[in-house]
Amino acid sequence: MIPTGLVMKLPSKVYFEEHTTGAQLWWKDIVRDFRVLAEDEVLPPGVKSGVSFETISVNPGVYLLWLKSELEQRGVDFVRHRLGSLDEVRSVVGDSAAVINATGLGARSLVGVQDDRMFPIRGQTIVAIAPKAVEFVTVISATKTSNPIYLIPRPAPPGMVLVGGTFQENNWDTSIHKDTAQAIWQRANVFVPALADPGTRIVSHNVGLRPARAGGPRVEAEYIDMPIKDELAPRLAETEDVLGIRKQLVVHSYGFGPAGYQQSWGAAAEVVAILRKELDGQR
């Protein structure tokens, strides 16, 4: 059962600060009704061209609960447990399990992984109710900017939009900056005049750290000696030393940066394929 408010069709516009035909957009044949805006269509200030198309919008809060419910119906148990070292997984699931390491930014800290290619890209956003802002709008800047402009309508509640934002690499600051919020709101109002509607109101300010990785995402198998041999590895039970060393299959899947939702189904399919191959090889 797909719940109400999970997903909706989303009319969209991507603007450019220079003249373009949109030919460079790899996704132009994936979305529906793709077309380049005509010369005489009204463009926001500072914008020289644009494309329009139809895509979909997903409500992350509803989507994650739906995913969880789907998995539970298929017999998946959910356990929350804080792990300092990869081999502590054993204390949760036992010896026979394969391990999928999808720890995101945590892959930087988890002993046994400690991937120092991981870094955060700070994103500050505003969630608002803006009943008149019904299109996805973003501006692709000709110059590199750490302040992208985007407005993403969400399926529910009615009128909810995400307004952004920032794209600050290696910034771990999880506090909300008032001056940043003001700048986001002012810029968004220039590009989406519908935001100025009197029915618009702010719901919340948010900061998130996108889990990025230098060189791109890591989706691959690794066999790791457990227990982890490292003077500084957490050692919770003396018994671990007694059990001896063994190779543990770990499939990594992390580092997707700003496009985690978009890449998640592809990554999951790749993880399953890798897992099948490795387990077949063990037989």
Place this chain on the structure above:
Amino acid sequence: MIPTGLVMKLPSKVYFEEHTTGAQLWWKDIVRDFRVLAEDEVLPPGVKSGVSFETISVNPGVYLLWLKSELEQRGVDFVRHRLGSLDEVRSVVGDSAAVINATGLGARSLVGVQDDRMFPIRGQTIVAIAPKAVEFVTVISATKTSNPIYLIPRPAPPGMVLVGGTFQENNWDTSIHKDTAQAIWQRANVFVPALADPGTRIVSHNVGLRPARAGGPRVEAEYIDMPIKDELAPRLAETEDVLGIRKQLVVHSYGFGPAGYQQSWGAAAEVVAILRKELDGQR
């Protein structure tokens, strides 16, 4: 009922990299058995003097649960609720409540407070079982350093110690740095040879952000117009606009930096005194 493992007596040594009588230590008359170490007592390398005394150690994990239980027995309800703006408190406790704003680092983000004097001081530490390290040991450096050395035994479980650390201002990085952990462990082993005992093992690596404030903690009353008049203030219900403006008594108590546990009882007493004075004035 004070639970087992909550608190213990703690033999302590504070070392200095220069000659000192310890006369500059404001707390020397508060702790028990304070004395300056004799010239012929063995000092760690790089250390020129030291003092010894007895104080107490509290187990934060047990302590907080004990505090909560004590408060519940006195009729205090605990409610977890994420608030973006100070006036959202109304939706949780109603109109008649006085508000104590003890939001720590959150005071930087909370609309209606947004105290940009707040900043984090990053602390990376190691929790270990070190049965032979039974004293609190720290080194006061003659030169400013962002890497203080300290080892704090905890009441429970047996042998548990906190080993630190870092003191990095304006650093929001919540990931664990392996090189930092190595440096902490090596420095601590120089100053506390008992750490080298074969019974020693790492339990966890930790990073915390101490909620510091330029100019020191803020403990004071303020009357704030609610709802918050700010274009960017979250506005969850239209009804708030209908209720009209009123002055809300808010007592702030935040910004204690690295010494929150030590200052907490004094801060609480001050908050109660402020609250009594303001409420008496309203009658």
